[in-house]
Amino acid sequence: MSWEITVSGFGGQGVLFIGRLLMESAFHSDKEVSWLPYYSGEKRGGMCTCFVNISDERIGSIFITHPDIAVAMNPAAMKILEPAVKTGGVLVVNESLIKNKTSRRDIKAVYVPTVEASKEVGDESVGNLVALGAVIANSQVVTTTSIIKVLNQILSKDKHQLELNKAALLKGCEYS
Amino acid sequence: MPERTLMGGNIAIAEGAILAGCGAYFGYPITPQNDLLEHMAKRMPEEDRIFLQTESELAAINMVYGAAAAGFRSMTSTSSPGFSLQQEGISYMAGSEIPAVIANIMRAGPGLGNIGGAQGDYMQCTRGGGHGDYYLITLAPSSVQDMLDYTMLAFELADKYRNPVLVMADGFLGQVVESVVIRDRVKKLPEKKWAITGAAGRPKNIINSFEMNPMDHPARIKLILQKFERMKRNEVRYEGLELEDADIVLVAYGSVARSAMTAMQKARLHKIKVGLLRPITVLPFPYQPLSDLAGRGCKFVVAEMSAGQMVEDVRIAVGNRNEIKLVNSWGGVPLTADEIFEAIDLLA
Amino acid sequence: MRKASMDGFEDMVFGKPEVMEDRPTHFCPGCGHGITQRLIGEVLDELGLQERAVCVASIGCTVTAYAYFKIDGLESAHGRAPAVATAIKRCRPELVPFTLQGDGDLASIGTAEIVHAAARGEKITVIFANNATYGMTGGQLAPTTLIGMYSSSTTGGRTVEQAGYPIRMSEMLATLDGPSYITRVSLHNPANVRKARKAIELAFRAQLAGLGLSFVEVLSMCPINWKIEPVKARQWMAENMIPQFPLGEFKCIPEVEALKKGVKG
């Protein structure tokens, strides 16, 4: 089994962190992984993209053009990712910033109001974890338990952030 | 299963160097290799070794020369514009037979260019790069594991031939995080009787690239050239995938080799018999295996993130016997499996 | 020069320093470089540094300085000697590296390296032979060429419009906190040669005491490129170069001051 995942949005939206959590939790279940940050300076403020491969086999390309799972955090990302997702794939859309819907019927689109949902758990800064929750709820790529394990490691020194991130993750899982 | 850990490409170069016994690192900030320098800033003092952030890449390469002349395994890392500045120092090291390792994490040029990954320094890396008659073994990693392993190998080869060795990677490989197996530390470093250690209990050691009597210079260079011949004979390395029955051979290195591998798999699903030849040493280049494949009637697709530089080496190997197609990107833009597949499809 | 060990010279009062090779130098008649190198040799003997000193030669007429000493030595690219010496000292602190650099090398192409080695307070010694010309390449304009002075690339004399002003490296470097000792001496007569020797000895003693970069600027003759006879060249240097490049100490931290007691002569 192998997964190609692309997460894209503005710098500062926590795009790379979503990718990192996916990569690390897959790594701990003995998968081959690759994680690549990619910045394209098309706009001021800059687009930030992250390519994650998860596989049982040796990984080929570290760039992903047709993801199995895509997370669009802003309209520019939506424009690129919506047509790119593989047939049968999952597209998580940050509904807080992206107003249009996909017309594709061969993919599963999940609309998540990341800003509002993350406010609900206490802080609007963890919208990325809400999106990640939606990814997990709509695919078998990794489990919430494995993500929480990684969060426990990374955020061990900041209990407040840890709880906030966990809550956002679980909130995101509701969107399936 | 050996223990694996997650690591960025640049960090793996740093850790590989530390495992290989690198005693001194000198560098100057430049994207996309800053994390390498920053990692060394932390790790080298922890290991009780020398780290210095220098005033320029010029100073860095000359410090590498000084430290290596003092008998230390030493290195610098930089990216294309900095690598251009270092050519002078590298030429001096080749001329005075000083081993060292230089990692060039390539970005897009010419000029200031772009911080995206690129492979546009191929000619500079594989044709000497600086002034005078010299070559450097140039290793081209294509995974984070390679970054670590080839850096260790680079130190070994540098000492073996008393010549600088390059690790040539693109910026994307520098940034990618993958799992790596950490290797054993090199315990015993080679003895360097020629090094600058103080003329105590032995005649003085002199390190130079110059003969007082100009008539002696050709003989000195001849020895160096013979050494390069040995390098070219003994150190060709490459990885071949599915070459046995291939009609079309992909030639790619660095991050592009990874895209090529995916393109190859896709082509195989489409019943196109494609193989991949990935040069590990781009200097010495695997001319012979490519020539043999050409003799078998294979066609070639060369994939690279440059205007088309390695394709010239493939042309040397293949001659006019068979078709060679170039698929490339430039300006800091990755080359994807889709683009490579399209090129294969056109040729099939 | 006579061989120190030559038989039949029991009454010899002037020989080569022990640390110097018994071979003729390649310098032109009246050149200052041979004197400076001899002074370094005397100091290395005096301080017993033959087994620890490292000659970091530069590019200029001192390019093969390592050939004249019985100590480890190496060449460095044009201007980069301070970087090379920095690395040697950091890797092997027990060694005593010194650079020998001309004004083209140190004050033009190598300004970044000397400034930063000085700013970091590298524990190395720099001997800077300022002869106001690019000796080795045939006497072109140097960063230290005097206003109005002939050079092969300013044949009508250096003008400010064309080439700006000469650089006073000692004064500039003395503004930095890293160096422990910065002085300018001259070779124009025997008394000043003796002062130069003392300065060089003090510079090495500063390094041995673990103090920051020690720097001796030596005003040095290049009769061939100045197109002045060797004997007159000394006089010319005293009259023309010293006004532009005044002699004296520009920096001497108290720790170096304290070392002066040990310097003979």
Ligand SMILES: Cc1ncc(C[n+]2csc(CCOP(=O)(O)OP(=O)(O)O)c2C)c(N)n1
């Ligand atoms: C990169 C480089 N540029 C130029 C030269 C040519 N070159 C050799 S010596 C020299 C100038 C030397 O002048 P200086 O440092 O004052 O030494 P001097 O010969 O006067 O003692 C130059 C320009 C060189 N060897 N390398």
Ligand code: SF4
């Ligand atoms: S050219 Fe000038 S500096 Fe060079 S050796 Fe002759 S006199 Fe000395």
Ligand SMILES: [Mg+2]
């Ligand atoms: Mg000069």
